[in-house]
Amino acid sequence: xxxxxxxxxxxxxxxxxxxxxxxxxxxxxxxxxxxxxxxxxxxxxxxxxxxxxxxxxxxxxxxxxxxxxxxxxxxxxxxxxxxxxxxxxxxxxxxxxxxxxxxxxxxxxxx
Amino acid sequence: xxxxxxxxxxxxxxxxxxxxxxxxxxxxxxxxxxxxxxxxxxxxxxxxxxxxxxxxxxxxxxxxxxxxxxxxxxxxxxxxxxxxxxxxxxxxxxxxxxxxxxxxxxxxxxxxxx
Numbered sequence: 567x568x569x570x571x572x573x574x575x576x577x578x579x580x581x582x583x584x585x586x587x588x589x590x591x592x593x594x595x596x597x598x599x600x601x602x603x604x605x606x607x608x609x610x611x612x613x614x615x616x617x618x619x620x621x622x623x624x625x626x627x628x629x630x631x632x633x634x635x636x637x638x639x640x641x642x643x644x645x646x647x648x649x650x651x652x653x654x655x656x657x658x659x660x661x662x663x664x665x666x667x668x669x670x671x672x673x674x675x676x677x
Numbered sequence: 678x679x680x681x682x683x684x685x686x687x688x689x690x691x692x693x694x695x696x697x698x699x700x701x702x703x704x705x706x707x708x709x710x711x712x713x714x715x716x717x718x719x720x721x722x723x724x725x726x727x728x729x730x731x732x733x734x735x736x737x738x739x740x741x742x743x744x745x746x747x748x749x750x751x752x753x754x755x756x757x758x759x760x761x762x763x764x765x766x767x768x769x770x771x772x773x774x775x776x777x778x779x780x781x782x783x784x785x786x787x788x789x790x791x
Contacts, residue, residue: 572719597777608681608768608782609720616777654720662708662727662774669719 569593570657570668578674583645587671589655590637596658598631598638603652603670645675679703683769683783690759690790698754698786702771709752710780711744712768720768726752727774759790 571590579585589598597616601609613622615631615638622629626649628641638655654670682701690696702709711723722736726746737743741759746752756763766785772778 575719599779601780606784608770608784609780610782611779614777614779652719656780658776658778662730663776663778664708664725664727664733664774665710665770665772665778665780667712667720667722669721672717672719 569666570655572653572655572668572671574671575669576672576674578676579645581646581675581677583675584641584643585645585673586639586641587653587673588637588639589657589668591657592636593657593659594635596635596663598635598658599656599665600629600638600640601654601656601667603654605651609652609654642673645673647675647677649673650675681769681771681781681783683767683786685786686784687787688789690788692761692790693758695755695757696759696788698756698767698769698788700752700754700769700771700783702750702752702769703781705749705773706771706781707749707774708772708778708780709746710770710772711752711754712770713738714766714768714785716765723754723767756788759788761790764788764790 600612603609620631656667709726712720725733768785770780770782772780
């Protein structure tokens with residue numbers, strides 16, 4: 567059983583469209599993070615959310631942490647080809663704040 | 678260097694041979710993770726080290742896979758009797774163990790079994 571379920575697994579859209587990807591769990595996390603991975607590179611942190619209900623914006627990206635701290639969403643407005651990549655969520659739990667990664671959403675933005 | 682370093686960056690091996698992959702984490706990071714990533718796919722958890730605690734090996738796919746870490750330093754992932762299905766990028770990440778901590782990833786080792 568995957569602790570963090572990401573959906574959709576694959577998403578292909580046209581430049582200019584909006585999209586939302588989801589990260590869901592039945593477990594509570596002390597914090598949740600979103601990473602983006604570009605081809606040939608390791609994942610890189612985009613944002614960390616800590617408080618239930620928290621919303622953070624990073625240019626055209628909006629991240630939300632669920633009130634119960636079990637889920638999160640990433641919304642991209644007016645997607646661009648440069649947004650193409652694998653988006654991963656990761657939740658921290660336990661006294662050691664072990665990070666658990668979802669399998670990711672592979673986003674392709676076509677020009 | 679300041680980041681997570683993995684070596685080799687590429688490895689081509691013959692089926693049945695053993696391979697050893699190395700990860701140098703960021704100094705001071707107590708947590709270290711190994712992941713496998715097949716082409717076009719997400720991350721598959723392999724193993725987690727936290728300080729001197731017993732590692733979480735729940736993600737290792739078979740007994741051909743093993744990993745070691747000495748204290749809070751270098752880790753090696755060993756694959757014995759490699760199979761073609763082992764071909765993938767193997768990613769290592771390290772982090773502090775505190776709220777909101779960020780995982781830093783290496784560039785990965787691309788393993789090709791022929």
